[in-house]
Amino acid sequence: MHVILTGGAGYIGTHTAVVLAERGHEITVIDDFSNSSPVALQRTAEIIGREVRVIEADLADREAARAAFSGLDADAVIHFAGLKAVGESVAEPTRYYRVNIDSTINVLDQMRERGINRLVFSSSATVYGNPEKLPIDESHRVGVGVTNPYGWTKAMIEQIIRDAQKIHPELAAVLLRYFNPVGAHPSGLIGEDPSGIPNNLMPFVAQVAVGKREQLSVFGDSYPTVDGTGVRDYIHVMDLAAGHVAALENSKPGVAAYNLGSGTGSSVLEVVAAFEAASGRKIDYRIVPARAGDVAEMVADPHKANTELGWRTELTLADACRDSWNWQSANPNGYAEQGE
Ligand code: UD1
Numbered sequence: 001m002h003v004i005l006t007g008g009a010g011y012i013g014t015h016t017a018v019v020l021a022e023r024g025h026e027i028t029v030i031d032d033f034s035n036s037s038p039v040a041l042q043r044t045a046e047i048i049g050r051e052v053r054v055i056e057a058d059l060a061d062r063e064a065a066r067a068a069f070s071g072l073d074a075d076a077v078i079h080f081a082g083l084k085a086v087g088e089s090v091a092e093p094t095r096y097y098r099v100n101i102d103s104t105i106n107v108l109d110q111m112r113e114r115g116i117n118r119l120v121f122s123s124s125a126t127v128y129g130n131p132e133k134l135p136i137d138e139s140h141r142v143g144v145g146v147t148n149p150y151g152w153t154k155a156m157i158e159q160i161i162r163d164a165q166k167i168h169p170e171l172a173a174v175l176l177r178y179f180n181p182v183g184a185h186p187s188g189l190i191g192e193d194p195s196g197i198p199n200n201l202m203p204f205v206a207q208v209a210v211g212k213r214e215q216l217s218v219f220g221d222s223y224p225t226v227d228g229t230g231v232r233d234y235i236h237v238m239d240l241a242a243g244h245v246a247a248l249e250n251s252k253p254g255v256a257a258y259n260l261g262s263g264t265g266s267s268v269l270e271v272v273a274a275f276e277a278a279s280g281r282k283i284d285y286r287i288v289p290a291r292a293g294d295v296a297e298m299v300a301d302p303h304k305a306n307t308e309l310g311w312r313t314e315l316t317l318a319d320a321c322r323d324s325w326n327w328q329s330a331n332p333n334g335y336a337e338q339g340e
Contacts, residue, residue, distance in 0.1 A: 001118070002026040002074045003248065006059055006107060007081030008052075009036035011192045012122065012178075014044045015185055015241040016078060021048035023245055030068050031081065032058040035195060037335035043189040060099050065106035069114060076118035076248055079107055082153065085199055086293070089150035100153035101160070108164045111171070119173040120247050123158055125233075125259065125298055126151035127177060135233075135301035138177070138257045147293035158257070165255050172251035179233035179261035179300045181240050183320030184327035191327030192237075193334030201271060202234070202320070206328040209281040216283060218268050220290030223297070229268035231297040233261040236315035236323070246311035261300025262313040271317065278321035279329075 003020055005013050008029030013036075017027050029041060029052055038054075045052045057068035059081050082100040083089065089096040104121075111119060128136050129145030143155040158175050165171045182202040184191030197213075198204040207213045221228040243260040266274070272283045306312045 001076050001248070002028070002072075004069075004072060004074045004077045004116075005029045006077065006079045006103070007031055007036070007122075008078075009033060009038065009040045009054070010080055012181060012237060012240060013078075013080045014040050014190045015237045016080075016244045017044050017052060018047050018185060018190075019238070019241040019245050021050075025245075027052060028072055028074065029054045030057055030059060032056060034058075035083070037193065039335040040190060040193070047185060047187055047189055059103040059106050062106050065103070065110055069110040074114075074116050076120070077107060077111060077116060078120040078122070078244055078248065079104065080122045082122070084150060086148045086150050087199060089148050089153075093149040096149045096153055101156060104157045104160060108161070108168075112164070112168045117170045117172060117253075118248060118251050119161065119171060120244055120251070121157065121161055121173065121175050123175045123177045123257070124151065124154045125177050125179050125261070125300065127155045127158060128298075130295050131298060134297055135263060135299040136259065137301040138259060138304050162255050170253055172253050173255045174247040174251050175255065175257040176243060176247055177257060177259050178240060179235050179259065179298065181237050182234045182324060183236040183238065183315065184323045185238065186323050186326070188323075188326040188330040191324065191331065193331075201232075201268060202275075202324055205272060205275045205283055206324050208283050209275060209279045209325060210328050210332050212332060214284065216272065216285040217288040218285050219288060219294060221287045223290070225267055225296055227267050227269050230294055231265040231267050231299065233263065233265055233299045234271065234317050234320060235260060235262050235313055236320045239313040239315050243305065243309070243311050246305075246309040250309050256308070258305040258309060259300040259302050260305060261302050263300055263302050265297060265299040266317050274317050275321045275325065278318060279325040
């Protein structure tokens, strides 16, 4: 298949591009590089052994979206493009709604106009809000108790895709609800490169390990969990990437939602210990008050993806820490040559 990857220069997009290329698919990346680097695509090309076709465009701009899609004879779109920082979304809600929703609407219009009938959307377990029961399966309610505009854009986009599919009945749309993506390609050539101070746990821990940050703040130690710290379902980005390819290849007309997670939860302190073991470095930390909007525990029930997509996670938290350390130690400043 010829697959368009919107936001394909980002963390999950680049890793998915590698797995798509390994499976023999043709890829075109559309990205505006507002939160990603062209170097990431050069590295991706190095891994797959050929150039990656890239179109620079802001998909939230209707005319730019039309121009980007014109002349691309594609079979499918994997829609990663969007803003994704929770705190920033609280500070700049209208920007988050405009960018994430307008770009999706433009992608859907272009797909319908051009008869592109397969879509995989980069959604998030955040659409489940505060879980009613654990592990979470796909029948869990969506959009209740979402705590920030970023999360709301994901819930709203899921609904927009469901409505758009009704008037584009050939469309096979898959909503992938990611749990917590971590790790990097085993080559160490590509990985997560957050701008500024990382919001997420694993990149912060990696930067403490490499000496870029002094100390991790552990957000709360009195949750009703194994050791009082927050528990999440960490999924290796290579497993996550493989999940996109399985979703694409098994998609059928209609809309289907799948959790992409391992089914296993790990606490913050377990992640710290796993990273210390993988890196041989001590991770200094202190306990601080819980972060607003955080939940105690999020763990996927991945059975639907296991059975319907024939996909399951194969890599462990230890593998993710090893690969994340490999990437971070080889690229202490990410894709930038120096500094942040
Ligand atoms: C967060 C977002 C989620 C988003 C996901 C991926 C919130 C409420 N949720 O998920 O919407 O889809 O990132 O971008 O922000 N932690 C620390 N210290 C840190 C950072 C994190 O103790 O410096 C803890 C958190 O409290 C949590 C765990 O580590 O228990 C994982 O945090 P994080 O990596 O930010 O992911 P989520 O909060 O699960």
